[in-house]
Amino acid sequence: MAYDSIANASIPTAANAKDFAKKKRANRSAKLKQCKLDARREQWLSQVKNKRSKEEMNGGGGMHVPRNERERSMENLEINPQREDNDGSVNHYSDSDSPTNSPTSHSSSVLGSNASGTNFTGSSSSRSSSSSSSSSVGCYSGTMSENDEEGDDGCLDDWEAVADALAATDDKQEQHNPLSELSPEREHVTQLDSHQESTNISKPNPICVGTAVHRAPVSGRAWRPDDAFRPQSLPNLLKQHSFPMNSDRHYGLGGTAWACKHAVSAPTACPICCEDLDFTDSSFLPCSCGFRLCLFCHKRILEEDGRCPGCRKQYDFDDAVEREATLDGGCLTVRLARSCSMITRS
Amino acid sequence: MVDFARVQKELQECNRDVELSGIRVSPKSDNLAHLIGAIPGPHGTPYEGGTFNIDITLPDGYPFEPPKMKFTTKVWHPNISSQSGAICLDILKDQWSPALTLKTALLSIQALLSTPEPDDPQDAVVAKQYLRDYQTFVGTARYWTETFAKASALGIEEKVQKLVEMGFPEALVRSTLEVVGGDENMALEKLCSG
Numbered sequence: 001m002a003y004d005s006i007a008n009a010s011i012p013t014a015a016n017a018k019d020f021a022k023k024k025r026a027n028r029s030a031k032l033k034q035c036k037l038d039a040r041r042e043q044w045l046s047q048v049k050n051k052r053s054k055e056e057m058n059g060g061g062g063m064h065v066p067r068n069e070r071e072r073s074m075e076n077l078e079i080n081p082q083r084e085d086n087d088g089s090v091n092h093y094s095d096s097d098s099p100t101n102s103p104t105s106h107s108s109s110v111l112g113s114n115a116s117g118t119n120f121t122g123s124s125s126s127r128s129s130s131s132s133s134s135s136s137v138g139c140y141s142g143t144m145s146e147n148d149e150e151g152d153d154g155c156l157d158d159w160e161a162v163a164d165a166l167a168a169t170d171d172k173q174e175q176h177n178p179l180s181e182l183s184p185e186r187e188h189v190t191q192l193d194s195h196q197e198s199t200n201i202s203k204p205n206p207i208c209v210g211t212a213v214h215r216a217p218v219s220g221r222a223w224r225p226d227d228a229f230r231p232q233s234l235p236n237l238l239k240q241h242s243f244p245m246n247s248d249r250h251y252g253l254g255g256t257a258w259a260c261k262h263a264v265s266a267p268t269a270c271p272i273c274c275e276d277l278d279f280t281d282s283s284f285l286p287c288s289c290g291f292r293l294c295l296f297c298h299k300r301i302l303e304e305d306g307r308c309p310g311c312r313k314q315y316d317f318d319d320a321v322e323r324e325a326t327l328d329g330g331c332l333t334v335r336l337a338r339s340c341s342m343i344t345r346s
Numbered sequence: 347m348v349d350f351a352r353v354q355k356e357l358q359e360c361n362r363d364v365e366l367s368g369i370r371v372s373p374k375s376d377n378l379a380h381l382i383g384a385i386p387g388p389h390g391t392p393y394e395g396g397t398f399n400i401d402i403t404l405p406d407g408y409p410f411e412p413p414k415m416k417f418t419t420k421v422w423h424p425n426i427s428s429q430s431g432a433i434c435l436d437i438l439k440d441q442w443s444p445a446l447t448l449k450t451a452l453l454s455i456q457a458l459l460s461t462p463e464p465d466d467p468q469d470a471v472v473a474k475q476y477l478r479d480y481q482t483f484v485g486t487a488r489y490w491t492e493t494f495a496k497a498s499a500l501g502i503e504e505k506v507q508k509l510v511e512m513g514f515p516e517a518l519v520r521s522t523l524e525v526v527g528g529d530e531n532m533a534l535e536k537l538c539s540g
Contacts, residue, residue, distance in 0.1 A: 272409060272444045274352045291445065300410055301444065309445035 270294035272309060286315055348404045353378045353448075360449040369452045371402070379404045383415070383452045387495060388460045392487035393421065396495025400455065401431075402448065412442030413451060420494040420529065422487040424464040424473035433458070434468035494529055505530045509537065 269276050272293050281294040291310025293301075298315075301307065306315050357378075360371045368386040381402040387393030398421060403414040415438055417431030425434040437446060437454050467473030476483045508530070509519040514537050526532040 272352070273349055274355045293444075297410075297444065304410060307443075309443040312441065312443060 270297055272297040287311060287313070289313070347406055348379055348408050350378050352409060353381075353404065356447050356449065357381075359447070367449070367453070369449055369456070371448050371452070374401075381448070382418075383448065385452050385456045385459075387491060388456055391460055392484050393423075393459050393491050393495065396491040398459075398495055400433075400452065409444045409446075412438050412446075413448060414438075415451065415455065418524065420490055420526075421459075422472055422483070422490040423459060424462045424467045424469060424476045425458055426468055426472075428469050428472055432468060434463075434466065505533070509533060 268282075270281065270293050271291075273296065275294060275296075277292070277294055282292070284295060284298070285292060286298055287308040287310060289308060289311035291308055293309065301309065302315060307313060308315055357371055357373070360367075360369060364370050370384040372382055374380040374382050381404070383400040383402050385398050385400065387396040387398060396419070398417060398419040400415050401418045405411045405414065415433055417426055417433065420428065420431070422428060426432070433455060435454060435458055437443070437451060462473075462476060464473040464476045472483070475486070505523060506516060506519050509523075510516050512534070514522075518537065519533065522533045522536050523530075526536060
């Protein structure tokens with residue numbers, strides 16, 4: 001099936017590419033299988049570094065043939081310009097730092113898409129092998145050759161690219177269809193083996209790679225409190241947290257059963273003016289008795305006798321505002337508050 | 347300025363369970379600053395069976411200032427003026443709280459009828475009688491209740507009709523009867539004098 005898809009996708013290139021790919025695969029598949037069975041980046045890196053020389057040899061050999069292939073594919077396939085763009089985007093992940101690699105990576109990726117068919121039939125045994133097939137051969141050869149220059153980043157970015165492509169398979173399939181050259185068989189292949197196709201298809205489609213990069217982090221994570229894009233409809237965690245702290249503090253001082261009862265069922269309207277309490281008012285607890293009222297009525301009461309409507313005690317020492325001020329300012333504000341209270345009382 | 351939104355809400359709240367509490371508040375005029383409250387005489391007291399009307403005037407500072415309340419129904423009680431109906435109750439003066447409502451104030455007045463405080467009297471004559479001759483006090487209070495507090499409920503129309511037959515206009519008769527708390531003789535006296 002994979003053969004068919006590739007035959008449809010790029011028939012003329014396949015002839016050359018298959019031969020080369022088979023040789024290439026013979027060289028690499030054994031090594032790559034060992035590498036990918038581990039599926040760990042550290043081991044990747046170590047093995048990549050060990051094989052640098054060989055891979056460079058292979059990459060150098062691959063440079064010539066794929067260029068031919070590329071030229072032919074340019075003639076026959078409409079996809080090719082997109083693939084060239086692709087290579088740009090692929091290079092964005094792994095190859096961008098090496099100017100000499102842009103032709104090689106290009107060719108290798110095209111070759112990889114060809115070789116995917118060949119490899120797919122041969123090495124469908126395990127997941128790693130399937131992902132290692134074709135495109136992975138191509139792209140890994142590219143990345144390995146680039147690893148000579150970049151070290152870790154090549155492999156890391158490639159893994160991320162695979163993950164992003166996996167996350168955005170749906171988008172790929174949607175954008176996949178407009179590319180008329182891609183056959184339905186190939187779409188079957190995408191459904192059969194999403195790992196491989198994610199790598200394969202993400203490379204022909206520059207858009208896919210881009211969307212995958214942008215969408216994967218957004219969809220996968222929860223909103224952080226300090227996230228700029230966090231919806232404002234979500235509750236404010238900080239304020240919610242501060243409210244029970246306040247109530248605990250007040251109830252601890254003078255809490256009564258009455259206060260606790262009112263804490264459980266906090267009034268929605270000010271009992272004095274019957275206006276609805278907004279968030280500031282409902283978190284406003286001016287007296288230790290637990291009697292709640294809106295800020296306007298509180299201010300009005302302070303202008304007159306300054307006694308809590310619930311318990312008829314003076315507001316002064318239990319005033320939440322002054323208490324917060326004492327927390328900030330220390331002893332000086334305590335004295336100020338007391339002196340003010342003396343004035344209001346006398 | 348009176349908080350009319352709150353007053354309106356208080357009226358709704360109070361009239362919702364009027365059957366249960368028996369306390370009724372209704373506006374006297376359009377602006378809700380003048381109201382009429384009615385409380386039933388508490389059981390087990392000389393005031394049982396009577397309905398006592400209370401004139402309520404809301405000051406501009408309400409609910410931060412206490413409402414002005416006085417009995418329009420004559421009542422014999424140490425803490426209520428037998429002449430003017432003025433009420434001696436702390437929550438209507440310095441112990442008022444904005445958290446109180448007209449209904450709770452009227453409930454407090456009802457409780458005051460149950461538990462007179464002769465040591466802090468409004469009407470010295472009544473308080474003196476209460477302390478020296480309690481049985482006489484109870485008899486007088488019951489008589490006043492029968493005479494004034496039940497009059498409006500029993501036969502106000504008969505009194506109106508009787509006074510109208512004497513030659514007084516009906517509207518004036520009704521207003522005068524309301525002022526004197528339904529006392530036919532006092533209404534006649536007031537009509538003749540004024």
